[in-house]
Amino acid sequence: MATVTQTERAASLQSGIEQRPWYSRLNWIAVVASFFVLLLVIRIILVLTTKSYPLAYWGLQVGNGLTLGGVYSLIALGYTLVYGILFMINFAHGDVMMVGAYAGFFVLAGLDTTGFTKANPFVTVAIVFIVGMVVSMVTGVALERIAYRPLRAAPRLVPLITAIGASVFLEEAARLIFGAPIRVYTKPEFLSGVITLPGGIPMPRTGAFVVVTSIILMILLYWLVQRTKTGRAMRAVATNKEAAALMGISVDRIIVATFAIGSILAGAAGVMLGFHNSQINSTVGFFPGIKAFTAAVLGGIGNIPGAMLGGFILGLAEALGPSLLDIPSQYKDVIAFTILVLVLIFRPQGILGSQLGNEKA
């Protein structure tokens, strides 16, 4: 009897697949989206042929894009690391960055008033970075311990909602504790002003600083993940938690380490953003957070080089997009979102492909 029902079921399944309505195959979405992309390309060509900006302008925009990209990449790495291990979006990651930015600001303001900055500008910047990174790390680890760890076995919607709650909580707590007004980072002298790159391209010093620092941090991270024992353990846990535990890896400790590393990078990004934009307030983490997530998806979530690449691509798209499409720069937030939707349609596994495969994406 069992065999009969099985064949029957197989037959009905077969016919079920054939009878699926036309829209469930979804190819037409890709068609529509391709048409949309074509329109965008045509628009870009039209703009480029009708409007001519000097080379220096494009150089400046590329510089801006790389600066933004550096920040996005650093935040995106945090998303990717956590997603690679826990398969959850740490929604509050952008706000962890914001906390780091605030911590850096207060240290900087304190050092400014004592006159320490004037005497040792480089040491000051180093201290600001370290404090921002450490405070972010503490925030991230505390978040994991309080909000995420008890929910590790819960259905997926539960930790996600918790993460959203944590994000709003951090944002509101910062607004209430530190006050709503904008805080202004004072740049030390060696970071203010503009340098001129070959070809007469101007670039703000903070921009160059952000690009260089973020690349150094990314190289450090790559070394950490690829060459150290912790990194190997992290990769093992990402591949298979149970097997890693059987091999004697403390999964809990690795998860904490992952959150710590991701939050350190976010803290660095927060301080960079503070120096570059000069202004921070409690909502400063929201949009970079979403965009960095987009960058992580763009590069392939769970994939470390992918997050770096995705961050830079997104930063460039956002800096160049308004000029290329000749739209007001207020719409730049729309660009990131459009890219996210297009990536999800055409290549949901991301440019470099996620290392996770379908069941985790």
Place this chain on the structure above:
Amino acid sequence: MSFSSSIRSGLITGAVLLFLILIGIYGVFEALTLSGVLLTIQGATATEISQQVPTSTNPQFSRILTALIALIVGAVVARNSKSVVNAVLNAAIANGIAGAMMAIFLLVMNTLSANKIDVSFVFEKLKPAALQALLFNQPALAGALLWVAVMVGFGIVGALLLMLWRMLHLNQAISRTASATRLESDRVRLGALAVAAALLLIAPLFIGVYWNQVLGSIGLYVLLGLGLNIVVGFAGLLDLGYVGFYAIGAYMIAVLTAPAFPFQWGFWLALPLAMIAAAIAGTLLGIPVLRLRGDYLAIVTLGFGEIIRILFKFNPVTGGPQGILNVAPPTIKIPFTDFAITFGSSTPFWYLIFFACLIVAFVAIRLNDSRLGRSWTAMREDEDATEAMGVDTTRAKLLAFGAGAFFAGLGGAIYASRQQHIFPDDFTLLVSINALALIIIGGLGSIPGVIVGSIVLIGLPEILRPVADYRLLAYAALLVVMMLLRPAGIIPSARRRREFNERDQELETVEST
């Protein structure tokens, strides 16, 4: 007998107290007076209250808050103690640690500000006057010691009260009388519902403008919550861009009825179009994320909500940041007569919202029990299995999105015509978070939960208006705490309750084997 758990509780309490001080709850409570709260309930505005209630404060509420926290912590810490001495010791240790943390913190802050270091540069709420009030207006050391003493004292009282209560109740075993038979409880529930409905219909005529406004806001959020409940609660798709559909509904009504645009239709003609536009937007948004699971959806929808707002905000057609003014109110006209009512005050709008809620609740209940509703539930629990059973999950997802957005469009349309003007910044992420918080706190998938949730989350802050600044923080904290402690919500839906019970039983069997 170790005291490690008491020490832990003490540290946690201390951290929470510190946080409360840093966010300035104490200051707010200090400004709060009983007469002020009573005036708020009567519907007075903030300026009226400040005129009538002297601002010179007797910080009664903040003292009561401290005492209450100490009492509760004392009782909680002592709950597992066998003897009175043990209970008192536990309470004293926990509260002593918490009090000592506060004392040290306040002493440090006081010393800093005494040495001309402006603490309020970092912690905005710690102005010198506030610090003084926190130290009970005593010299620093005395104030700090007073903190420890108050915490320990009230903690011990709390522990003793618990012990006393226990002694009184120890002899009479708590007998669980079987609740009324199912039929009777159903009848009672139906009766209660009828009474509540009658009250809600009659009360608006007597309660004045202010409370009508509040009732309307609660009703609008019930409407939003019911729609979002379909997407999140029934189908398990986390939609954070819900405000986008609300905005589309509102803007659609505004564009079709406001005098700034060439259409100038009536409300009733524009309403279906607004709802359909929102539903189409919802379905379209669903398409790119259909093949992906859960988490992406949250981010994409979140982005979508913000994008809609940005598009409305920087678009000259929709009035840019100035929004659209003079949205037409609904009118009811009886044909072949001159009789017509234009909805002017908030009372008729309340009736409109009330009936909209009834209809949407009815539709939601029927949907949940329908074939589609069952496939939503199945999809929420296990998508692969559902698909293998022959359910077209693509269609189910799109329908969930469309239905949710449809009702959001209704809410937005009513909102726009009630306000008579809309601004893009009415439609921030905050609205989505509010709606999400209220359905989660009420109980995902449960319709009474949505109502209770919006009364608690939208109505209660109106009574405690001085605390309104802390509303969002409290929601966020509630979201996290609910997920940690009671993921099914205040009033869990019957299905969820069953599921959670089963899960607990499974866990128990696993543990016992």
